[in-house]
Amino acid sequence: MGRVPFRxxxxxxxxxxxxxxxxxxxxxxxxxxxxxxxxxxxPGIKVRCWCYWQGKGTGKxxxxxxxxxxxxxxxxxxxxxxxxxxxxxxxAAGMNVVLMNQRNCGGMDHFAPTLYNSSLSGDVAAVAxxxxxxxxxxxxxxxxxxxxxxxxxxxxxxxxxxxxGNRKVPAQFRAVAAVCPAMxxxxxxxxxxxxxxxxxxxxxxxxxxRRFRRKARLFPGEFDISRLRGISSLRLFDDRITAHYxxxxxxxxxxxxxxxxxxxxxxxxxxxxxxxANDPFxxxxxxxxxxxxxxxxxxxxxxxxxxxxxxxxxxxxGQAxxGQAxxGEPGAEGNGNATxxxxxxxxxxxxxxxxxxAGLGR
Numbered sequence: 001m002g003r004v005p006f007r008x009x010x011x012x013x014x015x016x017x018x019x020x021x022x023x024x025x026x027x028x029x030x031x032x033x034x035x036x037x038x039x040x041x042x043p044g045i046k047v048r049c050w051c052y053w054q055g056k057g058t059g060k061x062x063x064x065x066x067x068x069x070x071x072x073x074x075x076x077x078x079x080x081x082x083x084x085x086x087x088x089x090x091x092a093a094g095m096n097v098v099l100m101n102q103r104n105c106g107g108m109d110h111f112a113p114t115l116y117n118s119s120l121s122g123d124v125a126a127v128a129x130x131x132x133x134x135x136x137x138x139x140x141x142x143x144x145x146x147x148x149x150x151x152x153x154x155x156x157x158x159x160x161x162x163x164x165g166n167r168k169v170p171a172q173f174r175a176v177a178a179v180c181p182a183m184x185x186x187x188x189x190x191x192x193x194x195x196x197x198x199x200x201x202x203x204x205x206x207x208x209x210r211r212f213r214r215k216a217r218l219f220p221g222e223f224d225i226s227r228l229r230g231i232s233s234l235r236l237f238d239d240r241i242t243a244h245y246x247x248x249x250x251x252x253x254x255x256x257x258x259x260x261x262x263x264x265x266x267x268x269x270x271x272x273x274x275x276x277a278n279d280p281f282x283x284x285x286x287x288x289x290x291x292x293x294x295x296x297x298x299x300x301x302x303x304x305x306x307x308x309x310x311x312x313x314x315x316x317x318g319q320a321x322x323g324q325a326x327x328g329e330p331g332a333e334g335n336g337n338a339t340x341x342x343x344x345x346x347x348x349x350x351x352x353x354x355x356x357x358a359g360l361g362r
Contacts, residue, residue: 022312177273187284189233
């Protein structure tokens with residue numbers, strides 16, 4: 001793994017610089033038209049997915065290629081730049097890509113009086129099952145970023161121990177990859193409250209407050225906005241809002257039960273975990289790292305730089321050539337077409353997760 005080791009783009013070294021630059025720097029990612037899919041994950045609750053299939057017009061190839069199911073992080077959506085970057089890379093590598101919005105996300109606040117949280121790995125399983133039943137996909141892999149990384153690793157671990165009476169594992173499941181996964185929820189939530197990270201916590205709280213107030217307007221009587229009073233940290237939000245409305249005794253109970261670190265040692269398919277040592281707020285505990293190291297199915301890559309879900313590297317053509325070899329044959333300019341040449345824009349992790357999947361059959 002890491003055929004081209006990560007090196008930060010000149011002038012953009014450091015965890016905070018990487019993280020903030022990846023959020024602010026403009027990108028142009030051209031993708032073909034997607035097929036909208038509303039998937040009922042539990043009775044009465046649907047999530048919105050956008051499906052990118054190989055082929056054109058009525059000749060879409062759903063069954064043959066590997067299908068990537070990609071899940072975003074906290075307060076992200078299918079429009080998040082890393083989601084679209086993976087979609088572009090996956091299509092160029094000849095794969096199908098399904099960008100999954102978590103509950104409420106992607107314009108679905110109005111659909112049901114529910115909140116999303118880090119325990120809902122079953123929603124990802126429901127999306128996979130829907131694609132198997134309705135589109136006949138023959139093989140799929142899961143990719144997640146941050147909170148989404150926790151969800152896909154959690155599901156993979158739950159499927160890995162399915163022989164003990166847990167969820168039935170789909171025969172089509174091939175692999176899982178996670179970038180900066182929030183696997184140790186309590187430690188990461190507490191890290192967000194450190195003085196150096198308050199800018200990120202303020203941002204998340206602003207977004208979460210806005211969403212909660214919107215839900216309260218959409219569903220009168222379902223949500224009590226007075227519970228927001230005095231909340232000044234993500235842990236407090238999870239204690240008073242997430243836990244209260246999602247069936248947990250409190251933040252500690254929520255973090256303990258929703259963490260993928262509980263089951264990462266059970267993952268039974270090829271897995272890739274990418275983590276930056278200078279991620280400002282994702283913390284992996286020693287016990288979690290031990291479980292990862294003892295699972296031979298997991299490739300764990302820790303870079304010295306990269307920040308949180310950023311990994312902004314050099315975008316020169318010289319560095320891109322290796323990525324182009326596996327992400328598309330030389331030809332027309334790449335725009336999401338599987339046969340087009342794809343220029344490498346320096347988003348290292350987005351490329352690595354797709355190349356990991358491409359290497360499964362090698």
